[in-house]
Amino acid sequence: MGIANESREEEQNMREEHHGAGRYWLIWGLLLVLTVVTVLTGRIHIPTWGLVLALVIASTKGTLVLLYFMHLIDHRGANRLVFAVSILFVLLMLAIPLVDLGTRYRGATPPGSTYSDLQALDIGADAQEGRYGGAIRKEGKMGEESGAPKQ
Amino acid sequence: MSELLNDILFLPEAASTFAERIDTLHHFVVGTTMVMSTAVGLAALFFFFRYRRRLPAQATEYVVPTLKTEFLFVSVPLVFFLAWFGIGFRDFTWVTTPPKDAMDVYVMGKQWMWKFSYPEGPNGVNVLHVPANRPVRLLITSRDVLHSFYVPAFRIKMDALPGRYTQIWFEATKPGTYQVLCTEYCGLSHSKMLAEVVVLPQEEYENWIQEQRRGRLQDRQDALADNSLVPPVARMVEQGQVLAGTQGCLKCHSVDGSQHIGPTFLGMYDRVEQLEDGQSIRVDEAYITQSMMDPGAHLVAGYQNVMPTYQGKLQGPETAAIVEYIKSLRTPNVREGASEGPAYDAIQ
Amino acid sequence: MQSSSHAAGGAALPVPRLAGHFASLEVQNHAARLGMWLFLATEILLFAGLFICYGVYRFLFPEAWAAASRSLDLTLGTINTVVLITSSLTAALAVHYAKEGKNKMVAVQIALTLVMAVGFLVIKYFEYHHKFEIGTLPGRFYSYEGIQLPGVPLYFTVYFCSTALHGLHVVIGMVVLAFSMVRALKKADFGPNNYTMVELGSMYWHLVDLVWIFLFPMLYLV
Amino acid sequence: MTPSSSIAAPGATPAPEEHHDHHPNYLVDGTTIKSWLLTVDHKRIGLMFLFWVLLFFLVGGIFALLIRVELLTPGPTIMDAMTYNRTFTLHGLVMIFLFMIPAIPAVFGNFMLPLMLGAKDVAFPRLNLLSLYIYLAGAMLALWGMLNGGLDTGWTFYTPYSAHTTTTVAPVLFGAFIIGFSSIVTGINFIVTCHTMRAPGITWFKMPLFVWAIYATSCIQVLATPVIGLLLCLVTVENLFGFGMFDPARGGDPVLFQHLFWFYSHPAVYIMVLPAFGVMSEVVATYSRKNIFGYRAVAYSSLGIAFVGFFAWGHHMFVSGQSTFTGGLFGVLTMLVGVFTAIKVFNWVGTVYKGAVDFRTPFAYFCGFLFFTVFGGMTGIALGTVSLDVPWHDTYFVVAHFHFIMVGATIMAFLAALHYWFPKMFGRTYHEGWGLVSAALIILGFNATFIPQFLLGNNGMPRRYYEYPERFQALNVASTAGASLLAFGFIIIAMYLTYALVYGKASGKNPWRSKGYEWMSESPPPTHNFVGPQPVFPEEPHFYVDPKKAEVPDAV
CATH class of the missing domain: 1.10.760.10 (Cytochrome c-like domain)
Structure with missing residues (x-):
């Protein structure tokens, strides 16, 4: 008596898990191989599916880290649930704004006018900075400008 | 009947086709809400009285709902809510999808005024003239921060966003003058950002716009022609x-x-x-x-x-x-097909 | 981590110490671990906000995104990825040795992790420095003439915000791991029943690695 | 000690009487200031939260009254436009971040959760204390910013306005960011406590409904708060340096800001109101001496609200330029939240069925709560009915709606909890007559303040207006009059509760004869809640059946 059942289960799960260090090295090797793969495929610049592929590889790497380095494969119950829920929320939170953007009304935006055609927001004197991909280079060195924004 | 309800609910005059649709749904929603909550309230009051405490440490029965009761608790509100939503979403789609023959007016919010312009002129500040019984599409944008274009009598509202256009349409049913309010907080004089919509009968509107356009031309020629x-x-x-x-x-x-x-x-x-x-x-x-x-x-x-x-x-x-x-080639500030897009002004 | 700190509070007490309000040691470890997972969930959602900004703006400005990402130094990025993955390995090994009670090895592994973390930050510094030189900076500080596409300054806003936040997490992770290292050296009391402190620190470190695993393709390999 | 103490469930082992002298209650166990400031006792931390939360409620309330006085006349009344804009912003910020969000979870959650679970403390007591100090640090930074000019963005600080206003945005936002950590820490603490600290016998479906509500709330806190944290940082950076993340001139999208903002701020509404639902489940069960009708339905609906509530955020943005399709999506999800709330309401009313109602002050607040929840909830559903939101959006209708559901329901629950658990916390009773009178005043005052605002919204008065067209004046005057009634009610409460704190009669262990788990320990409880081994809880909470004829049918 005296403890909640969950804790006992957790303890049992954790007891079974100890194993040799070889497993970590194996995972490390796999991660490095996947890194090389993603860099190589990334260099090719596959047009549409490039990012998808890169994210699939990243997810595989992430899963390996999670399951073995972070021992999620041994942690059961609430720990897994917490993680699963957070990932689910991230995905939904990403999906909904994208759906919004994809279905927004754009008809009234005049032809040739993308977001970039806007006049600059003028806080101080540097109204033009950062517009049109930042075409405007100011006099003087860049370093000091970025270090201390003049206001 | 609906007039009376509108008075009880303090609704302003309904002066557009959308207002009529909205008010019908509004009455339906208010009606069902009142009926349902009165029922719940009366049930509660009856229980409070009927099951008042008689002994300080009175024992009670153990009552749990049957599955049927819980099902009822879920399904009745769900049916009502979905019905409301169905009607509401239909109307919302209606008001955000202008008919093809709608007349366009460009609306630009600016701290703290509204500018209106018609594709072929003229421009106006804080007064929008529209014909009655004709769909008008508003293409709304902003020059600085967020604003929101709201005409209570038409029951329409749409945010003005810098950097892009949003649209909404209405068809005014009664000639008259209606107030426009800004409903998105936009700084110091947010509450002074008022304007008017003047709804004119079709012929009067035609006359007005002719006059305006002639006047503009006249002005320009007066200015340019020295002799x-x-x-x-x-x-x-x-x-x-x-x-x-x-x-x-x-x-x-x-x-x-x-x-x-x-x-x-x-x-x-x-x-x-x-x-x-x-x-x-x-x-x-x-x-x-x-x-x-x-x-x-x-x-x-x-x-x-x-x-x-x-x-x-x-x-x-x-x-x-x-x-x-x-x-x-001078054009009004907001134009159809202009390359400049909505301009984005400095904030003072 | 805080939970392990009150488990680790007493000096001369037998290892590990059970805090007064827990029913048993099992419960205490369970609580610590669950708390850590919840904390990691908050971290994931913290970064998620930036990922969403990334997703939305990439959707709006695909060309700018591709062009801007090509201006990054892929070699340095790849080296950093390898460094961070390897540091994750050593952090995992530290837990492994902590469970076996090999305190010396724990300290060595954490020290290796810290060295790699410093390496990561140094490389990041060079990357940042280069950007300050050529002017690929966020928002209105952007002044690079090489790429002039709408949306490019926004890419660098996302780039700097996410890498800076990640860098901050690297530093926090280093501090956490350094505490475990000091303990492994000074008290040398990690063992099969008392390794929660190292475990949680290492979990945090893996999360930092995990975030980078996603940031790397998103920023460098668009 | 009343005879009711013998009501404690058979088999439970409450602290034996004879130990009383050796185990002083938590209030007197250590009387130095240090023993309070550095305590890790969840009860003392809860009380300290209570003190600060009430203080900030006072501050927010003063701002509210200033707003109402200003709106007495259509033109300028007592302040200029800039001051007014700052006042409503600060009213919103103080009330939401400093009062409503911590009010019930950090005060009553902290105090009651371990008691209800038969635990000696929360899982991480030091973190618990830390969360108090994080909260205070954030609050002080925010207050400092407010005193140094304050900000005028509205509590929603929509970009691009918030990025460009010249008022003091950065410290206040950063303060709110710090307070977020406090919220997260509390959330993590409570979730872990629910998972690991339950006493033997308390299975998941024997947890009191207040615990369920706090659990669901904590889930929201943990998952939503980081997003607002990041967003606050981004806006601060935007305001200070102009990185352009949400600036249209540099390609940024202000609507994306709104998505991220409401991803937190809509669930935040449930952070405020779910604990209120939890409190009311306890109150209605105690005063009608009944098990909760449809316990599982209420418990599940808390989780349901927590989950679905996350994905209804876009109903704040129907006319903000998001797509029509997304509007529909969010509209449907909003209806689901409404259904979950409806389940709760029906089950509360059902609880009274065949009960034994004792109409005390907390029960009076329950009646008010029921009213505000039903009307606040239904107007919420009406607002979620996409097309109706078009005229109502950002008018006083919305203001009245969220004051009904979010503030009204929460204030009712907060006051009910304060009265219901007053004997538990301080071991004293208040004057019942004054309690009922002030409850009536508050409920009346609240209605008098906000019902005119519903009508104002219908009539078309936009929110955040410093001046307004004259046709709105009559209703505004009515609203202000209601607000003064409300203020008067709060003053009475403050007076008789302060009196009761010092001179109140000793209440005994369980003055309400409640069978909630928290009443099994002494009132006020000893420092570690109970003496000896962890108690066992064989019965479900609020089990009022006569032991002789107890035959429990299967619950749904």
């Missing part, structure tokens, strides 16, 4: 148009608002241009002339200094004709 001896402006414009073609201006400058090597001529005159060096300048005769003679002097931001000088290549009258031609 009857100089060639009429119209002829100068024609001349300028030919010259612009032969001198190669149109190779780099478009006249339809599209992006090209140089800034478009459409709407250039009287526009405030942001310059490369961070300053801004109003495009006037002097600036246009200077730009032809010394193109690099005041370069508009975002463009390369590639224009050759026309010093010596153009005669004085030719220069003037081109200037007139550019002036004739």
Whole structure:
């Protein structure tokens, strides 16, 4: 008596898990191989599916880290649930704004006018900075400008 | 009946087709809410009285709902809510999808005023004239921060966002004057950002717009024509148009608002241009002339200094004709098909 | 981590110490671990906000995104990925040795992790420095003439915000791991029943690695 | 000690009487200031939260009254436009971040959760204390910013306005960011406590409904708060340096800001109201001496609200330029939240069925709560009915709606909890007559304040208006009059509760004869809640059946 059942289960799960260090090295090797793969495929610049592929590889790497380095494969119950829920929320939170953007009304935006055609927001004197991909280079060195924004 | 309900609910006069639809749903929603909550309230009151405590430590029965009861608890509100939603979403789609024959008006919010413009003129500040019984599509944008265009009598509202257009439409049913309010907090004088919609009968509206357009033309001609001896402006414009073609201006400058090597001529005159060096300048005769003679002097931001000088290549009258031609392409601030997009003003 | 700190509070007490309000040691470890997972969930959602900004703006400005990402130094990025993955390995090994009670090895592995973390930050510094040189900076500080597309300054806003936040997490992770290292050296009391402190620190470190695993393709390999 | 103490469930082992002298209650166990400031006792931390939360409620309330006085006349009344804009912003910020969000979870959650679970403390007591100090640090930074000019963005600080206003945005936003950590820490603490600290016998479906509500709330806190944290940082950076993340001139999208903002701020509404639902489940069970009708339905609906509530955020943005399709999506999800709330309401009313109602002050607040929840909830559903939101959006209708559901329901629950658990916390009773009178005043005052605002909204008065057209004046005056009634009610409460704190009669262990788990320990409880081994809880909470004829049918 005296403890909640969950804790006992957790303890049992954790007891079974100890194993040799070889497993970590194996995972490390796999991660490095996947890194090389993603860099190589990334260099090719596959047009549409490039990012998808890169994210699939990243997810595989992430899963390996999670399951073995972070021992999620041994942690059961609430720990897994917490993680699963957070990932689910991230995905939904990403999906909904994208759906919004994809279905927004754009008809009234005049032809040739993308977001970039806007006049600059003028806080101080540097109204033009950062517009049109930042075409405007100011006099003087860049370093000091970025270090201390003049206001 | 519905008049009475509108009075009880303090609803303003309903002056658009959308207002009628909205009010019907509003009454339905209020009605069901009242009936349902009265029922719940009466049940609760009855229970409070019927099951009042008789002994300090009274024991009670253990009551749990049957599955059927819980199912009822879920399904009854769900059916009602979904019904409301169904009607509501249908109306919402209706009000955000303008009919094809709708007349366009551009609306621009600015701290703290509303500007209205019609594709072929005129412009107006804080007063919008529309014909009755004709769908009007509002294309709404902002020059600085978020605003929201709200006409209580029409029951319509749409946010004005800097950087893009949003749209909503209405069909006013009754001539009259209705208030426009800004409902998105936009700074110090948010509550003073009021405007009016004047709904005119169709013929009156036609007369009004004719008059406005004539008036504008008249104004412009009055300003330009100093006496009857100089060639009429119209002829100068024609001349300028030919010259612009032969001198190669149109190779780099478009006249339809599209992006090209140089800034478009459409709407250039009287526009405030942001310059490369961070300053801004109003495009006037002097600036246009200077730009032809010394193109690099005041370069508009975002463009390369590639224009050759026309010093010596153009005669004085030719220069003037081109200037007139550019002036004739002057357009209202918000235009259809303009390349500049919604402008984004400085915030003072 | 805080939970392990009150488990680790007493000096001369037998290892590990059970805090007064827990029913048993099992419960205490369970609570610590669950708390850590919840904390990691908050971290994931913290970064998620930036990922969403990334997703939305990439959707709006695909060309700018591709062009801007090509201006990054892929070699340095790849080296950093390898460094961070390897540091994750050593952090995992530290837990492994902590469970076996080999305190010396724990300290060595954490020290290796910290060295690699410093390496990561140094490389990041060079990357940042280069950006300050050429002017690929966020928002209105952007002044690079090489790429002039709408949306590019926004890419660098996302780039700087996410890498800076990640860098901050690297530093926090280093501090956490350094505490475990000091303990492994000074008290040397990690063992099969008392390794929660190292475990949680290492979990945090893996999360930092995990975030980078996603940031790397998103920023460098668009 | 009343005879009711013998009501404690058979088999439970409450602290034996004879130990009383050796185990002083938590209030007197250590009387130095240090013993309070550095305590890790969840009860003392809860009380300290209570003190600060009430203080900030006072501050927010003063701002509210200033707003109402200003709106008495259509033109300027007592302040200029800038001051007014700052006042409503600060009213919103103080009330939401400093009062409503911590009010019930950090005060009553902290105090009651371990007691209800038969635990000696929360899982991480030091973190618990830390969360108090994080909260205070954030609050002080925010207050400092407010005193140094304050900000005028509205509590929603929509970009691009918030990025460009010249008022003091950065410290206040950063303060709110710090307070977020406090919220997260509390959330993590409570979730872990629910998972690991339950006493033997308390299975998941024997947890009191207040615990369920706090659990669901904590889930929201943990998952939503980081997003607002990041967003606050981004806006601060935007305001200070102009990175352009949400600036249209540099390609940024202000609507994306709204998505991220409401991803937190809509669930935040449930952070405020779910604990209120939890409190009311306890109150209605105690005063009608009944098990909760449809316990599982209420418990599941808490989780349901927590989950679905996350994905209804876009109903704040129907006319903000998001797509029509997304509007529909969010509209449907909003209806689901409404259904979950409806389940709760029906089950509360069902609880009274065949009960034994004792109409005490907390029960009076329950009646008010029921009213505000039903009307606040239904107007919420009406607002979620996409097309109706078009005229109502950002008018006083919305203001009245969220004051009904979010503030009204929460204030009712907060006051009910304060009265219901007053004997538990301080071992004293208050004057019942004054309690009922002030409850009536508050409920009346609240209605008088906000019902005119519903009508104002219908009539078309936009929110955040400093001046307004004259046709709105009559209703505004009515609203202000209601607000003064409300203020008067709060003053009475403050007076008789302060009196009761010092001179109140000793209440005994369980003055309400409640069978909630928290009443099994002494009132006020000893420092570690109970003496000896962890107690066992064989019965479900609020089990009022006569032991002789107890035959429990299967619950749904």
